[in-house]
Amino acid sequence: MTYGIDISEEEIRWVRLPKGENPAVCGRILLEDNDRSPRRIRQVLKEFFSRERVSRFVFPLCGQGVRARVFASDKVDISELEDNVAWEAKFMLEYNRHRDVLSFDPLRSVGSQTWIVAVAAPLEVIQRKSGLFPKNPAHIETALTALANAVLRSKWGEKDIIILHLDRSRGFLVVVSHGNPILMQEIPRVNLKEARLSEEALSFWYDELKVRRNFLPQDKRRLDHFLLSGEAALVPENARVLGECIDLTGEVFDPFDGVQIECKAGEGVLFPLAYACALRGK
Amino acid sequence: MIQIDLAVRRRPEKLTSLQFLLLFLGILIGTSLIVGIGLILQWNSLNNLADEIGELGVKRDSLEALEAEIIRYKDLKDSHSELMLVMEDARKDTERRLDILRLLRTELEPGMKFLSCRIGPDSVITRCLSPSNVKVARYLEELSRSGLLRVIESEPQGTRQGLIEHRVLLKIQ
DSSP, rough: EEEEEOOOOEEEEEEEOBBBBBOEEEEEEETTOOOOOHHHHHHHHHHHHHHOOOOOOEEEESSTOOEEEEEEOOOOOOHHHHHHHHHHHTTSSSTTTEEEEEEEEEEEEEETTEEEEEEEEEEEHHHHHTSSSSSSSEEEEEEEHHHHHHHHHHHHHSSOOEEEEEEESSSEEEETTTTTTEEEEEOOOOOOOOSSHHHHHHHHHHHHHHHHHHHHHGGGOOOOOEEEEEEGGGSSHHHHHHHHHSSSSSOOOTTTTOOOOOOOTOOOOGGGHHHHHHHOOO | OOOOOOOOOOOOOOOHHHHHHHOOOOOOOOOOOOOHHHHHHHHHHHHHHHHHHHHHHHHHHHHHHHHHHHHHHHHHHHHHHHHHHHHHHHHHHHHHHHHHHHHHHHOOTTTTTEEEEESSSSEEEEEEEESSSHHHHHHHHHHHHHHEEEEEEEEEEETTEEEEEEEEEEEEE
């Protein structure tokens, strides 16, 4: 069984999908306020791996230097496609082969174009995050592609939506259009102070969402819904208010909608990243 | 589903000098402990071997004593067997002499008297008194008929108590 394990600043969230007679389970391990050092996280994870007998897991990578880009290519030949990816990586992701690790995946083809997602992350960040775990992961996702996967596997997958995953100290924005992620960005310097967004916070997020929506091509700016997940979504009112900021209907995003899983009511919104990572084991 | 993978194999961490020193000390102490325990175990097994050698020495001495006793017993047994053979021979010889003596006395004719006899390994010399030579002749004939004795010679030795004394030499068959 593959575990999806998402480490945020405040807690560790994990999801195990059902296999055989074992039901799907999710859980949270809160990290104490006074000790969130890598050493403590390593110790907590070691105990968790020992208790749950985790042998295979995937975790989402995020933070400084983790970049993702989705682009369309009209190349058919694989070597030409690789050249295209190399060009995008070099100029759009600032990929440096001495410093970064690059991975890409061709998505669906639309007409003569193939949509491709490419991600790059510093090797040092990968090693530092991997070092928190007692074992090597089966795969390393990025939080951005994990969030995109969570949406694509849900009932929202074929619609035009913008989703914001907002935790206390991190934020990820993904736009999905007709089954393809078209924008994936990590929002830096997030500091969510209160469960219910204040006027000041709403003003900040209004600007953020408006600016980032402008990254979309002109023909892709018409969206259906705004979705909110993460700790901010524990208060459903936040989703409605943030949606109104960009003239969209706001809803909370629960990745477990339609999935049988042991989870506290209303807490499903915390697990899209861990859930998408666990899906990699399927 | 987007399937990107940024996983890279972890490089084995290099040891710091302190870790190397601790590892070296750990190995040294561990090896010393193992060698020490091995030597103690070897010492114990050597002590056990020495004890066993001592016990085996005592057993060997007692076995040697037993062997001497057995040899002495065999000697005694041989002597006993020899004595038994001698006794058997003597018994057979005595029985033969008694048979001869019984024959010499029982075959006497009426009026004859047995005086003496000397039985050798293969001959008998007997003396007897007889009223007549004819009776002596019959007596000798009966002795020969027994198959045990054969008359070699018989000679009169004069008279005693009005009877003729004969000396008879017989060969044992």
